[in-house]
Amino acid sequence: MDFELSEECKALQGVARDFAEKEIAPTVTAAERAHRFQREIVNKMAELGFWGCPIPEKYGGNGLGFVAHVVLCEEIARVSCSLAVLFNAQTMGTSRAILEFGTEAQRRKYIPKLVGAEFIGCFAVTEPDAGNDVTAMTTVATREGDRYIINGVKTWISLAQVADVGLIFAYTSLGRKHRGISAFIVDMDLPGISCSPDQEKLGWRAAPTAEIYFDNVSVPDSAMLGKPGQGFEIMLRCFDNMRLTAAARAVGNCQALIDESIKYSTQRVQFGQDIGRFQMVQEVIARMVVETEAARLLTYRNANQKDLGHLHNTLEASMSKYFASEVASRIADDAFRIMGAYGCSGQQRIGRLLRDAKMHQVLDGSSNIHKMIVATDALGYRRANR
Numbered sequence: 001m002d003f004e005l006s007e008e009c010k011a012l013q014g015v016a017r018d019f020a021e022k023e024i025a026p027t028v029t030a031a032e033r034a035h036r037f038q039r040e041i042v043n044k045m046a047e048l049g050f051w052g053c054p055i056p057e058k059y060g061g062n063g064l065g066f067v068a069h070v071v072l073c074e075e076i077a078r079v080s081c082s083l084a085v086l087f088n089a090q091t092m093g094t095s096r097a098i099l100e101f102g103t104e105a106q107r108r109k110y111i112p113k114l115v116g117a118e119f120i121g122c123f124a125v126t127e128p129d130a131g132n133d134v135t136a137m138t139t140v141a142t143r144e145g146d147r148y149i150i151n152g153v154k155t156w157i158s159l160a161q162v163a164d165v166g167l168i169f170a171y172t173s174l175g176r177k178h179r180g181i182s183a184f185i186v187d188m189d190l191p192g193i194s195c196s197p198d199q200e201k202l203g204w205r206a207a208p209t210a211e212i213y214f215d216n217v218s219v220p221d222s223a224m225l226g227k228p229g230q231g232f233e234i235m236l237r238c239f240d241n242m243r244l245t246a247a248a249r250a251v252g253n254c255q256a257l258i259d260e261s262i263k264y265s266t267q268r269v270q271f272g273q274d275i276g277r278f279q280m281v282q283e284v285i286a287r288m289v290v291e292t293e294a295a296r297l298l299t300y301r302n303a304n305q306k307d308l309g310h311l312h313n314t315l316e317a318s319m320s321k322y323f324a325s326e327v328a329s330r331i332a333d334d335a336f337r338i339m340g341a342y343g344c345s346g347q348q349r350i351g352r353l354l355r356d357a358k359m360h361q362v363l364d365g366s367s368n369i370h371k372m373i374v375a376t377d378a379l380g381y382r383r384a385n386r
């Protein structure tokens with residue numbers, strides 16, 4: 001067993017850390033305040049190959065793999081959770097899905113442009129009445145000749161209003177429950193597609209989210225990803241990948257909270273000494289460090305399994321995503337206590353980190369859903385990895 005990152009990954013980590021500190025850190029606070037999507041930074045990240053780790057060179061990626069992908073995501077999330085959202089929207093939820101399920105024509109048409117950030121991607125499952133219960137969706141794609149006509153509403157879709165292409169899930173056969181869902185690669189400038197204004201959020205404010213309205217949107221047969229009725233399977237496979245990224249994003253957020261807490265603990269003097277000298281503060285710092293390292297190891301193990309070819313590791317995806325999100329939430333509380341009044345200042349970096357940290361528990365499957373997956377597997381009621 002080797003717990004060390006490869007030399008290649010360590011080098012990549014250094015590049016990402018340097019980029020995040022030099023290019024993102026000086027601009028992130030203003031972008032978050034203005035709710036501004038940093039397209040120019042996304043382009044620079046594309047130039048460095050950040051969107052193409054789990055994508056082969058043949059389609060514009062670098063083939064460095066899933067561990068490289070999570071190392072990058074963690075480093076970017078340490079400075080901006082909003083930009084880290086794109087490791088899913090741009091890579092796992094679109095390029096990687098098209099790589100795994102697309103035709104050769106679809107792969108060539110979309111993947112290189114997503115990896116190069118010529119296209120921005122989005123992934124749309126959630127609807128007003130379909131959150132964790134994805135089969136409650138009501139968006140339909142009705143067959144007319146050699147085309148499908150899409151009608152419905154998606155909500156809370158990351159990057160919807162800036163996306164060029166979306167992976168959209170809809171019922172093509174309503175009576176067949178999950179077997180009636182299909183997936184479509186949809187060009188977001190088609191007539192009949194519109195978006196709501198940016199949805200107000202607690203954190204991740206520079207990653208826009210919106211409702212998408214589909215009003216008789218006509219797409220050709222060739223827009224379908226996979227086969228009719230294969231949408232649910234594709235969705236689950238995307239979830240396996242997206243939950244890995246979500247765990248890495250939470251770990252990056254945790255590390256930022258630790259960094260801020262240590263900085264403050266070694267600078268703030270009370271009762272004649274750094275507050276970091278007080279044992280009760282040390283107890284909190286120790287827990288933050290150990291729990292984050294445990295979350296990181298679960299996440300790296302999940303990624304390593306994928307690099308070894310175990311792509312459908314739903315159990316490990318749930319374990320790492322659940323644990324990392326819960327740790328982020330707990331650590332935010334710890335950091336808040338250490339920071340005292342400074343932590344209450346919403347305008348400082350720490351205010352943003354605290355707000356960002358709560359978000360992980362909700363997205364990419366809530367903690368309850370992941371506990372259910374882990375528990376039903378442990379109890380032998382339903383195997384997670386199938």
Ligand SMILES: Cc1cc2nc3c(=O)[nH]c(=O)nc-3n(C[C@H](O)[C@H](O)[C@H](O)COP(=O)(O)OP(=O)(O)OC[C@H]3O[C@@H](n4cnc5c(N)ncnc54)[C@H](O)[C@@H]3O)c2cc1C
Nearest residue numbers: 123124125126131132133156157158362363364365366368
């Ligand atoms: C910032 C942001 C970005 C997002 N981006 C995207 C995106 O790009 N694409 C996309 O498709 N979606 C996106 N979403 C939607 C997100 O994935 C959903 O919010 C998430 O799936 C949870 O759904 P919900 O909020 O409707 O919660 P609900 O499903 O309504 O759950 C509410 C509560 O009930 C609990 N609950 C529900 N079912 C069960 C159960 N069976 N057992 C126990 N407890 C249960 C949940 O754990 C939760 O605590 C985004 C959301 C946010 C906030």
